[in-house]
Amino acid sequence: MIILGIESSCDETAAAVVEDGRKVLSSVIASQVEEHKLYGGVVPEIASRRHSEAIAGVVRQALADSGKPLSQIDAVAVTYAPGLIGALLVGVNFAKGLALSAGLPLIPVHHLRGHIASNYLTSPELEPPFLCLVVSGGHSHIIEVKSYTQLRVLGKTRDDAAGEAFDKAARAMGIPYPGGVEMDRIAEAGNDRAYQLPRPRVDGAPLDFSFSGLKTAVINLLHNAGQKGTEVNLPDLCASYRRAVVDCLTENFLKAAEQTGTQKLVAAGGVSANRLLRRNLQELCAKSGRKLYVPELSLCGDNAAMIASQGYYEYLAGNTAGMELNACAQRSIE
């Protein structure tokens, strides 16, 4: 079955053609990041406009690259939630129009389920059940993936997401948006024990995360250094901060693996590209005899191949929609 996937939940306009949920025939991503950089973050109104301008060309390119004309496409899968509402609407309306005019089934896909599916594209042998750490710009979840379409949230962030925690702290350090990427690079040259930072925990909810206090600790540290006129070593601060965030993520993820007795661990989302997170998870899994799966780097961030992949499994489970499909800014992955 050949599925055309469409993604427009944030600042990437993307389309891809995927065969049977596993084989990427084409994947096109038009990123708006350079424009949003000017404002230090994603400006929703600009994002919607750029999606509207780009979407037809991106879809046409994905079809051309795949070597499959529209007549050989079996279904259209689209991200319908969660994300920026104006951005999501562009993809959803385009997908509805295309499905209606071509007489194809329409498959709504949850963006975070798509992030998890990036692993089905990377690791052909991976099948549920497994435990997944979904860490992205807007979400930090520990999820029990019981089947391709049955998921349960075991833990989540109470405030900032991991990606947001990286981006906001980076911004305070003067690193341009999206700072998480650059902070990871700078941190490689730093001493991660140079600055003492907290490892926040959530009382009574051992699998939940809280990152806002950690971000505040960095902002206070920078503020105090500024007042005293002391130099801050950027690589050391980046390394110390990155280790604090990664420690929180890996500690809770391993706790969840022990509690549920899961041997198969999976990471997904933009932050799963983080070098330290990948190294530490690999090490912890090797030590405890668990198997780790991470998406290839090109599939960690937003793309439409992951949407087409998850779309295949949603279709098999009977999850299609009609022309009443609407976009939804917030919706649980369950």
Ligand code: ATP
């Ligand atoms: P969501 O998926 O929750 O809707 P999003 O789609 O905006 O949010 P993603 O595209 O999955 O998020 O990921 C983007 C985030 O990943 C940004 O916050 C970015 O800083 C972060 N990120 C990307 N690469 C790295 C890295 N190497 N280290 C840390 N963070 C990273």
Ligand code: MG
């Ligand atoms: Mg993005």
Ligand code: FE
């Ligand atoms: Fe995302």
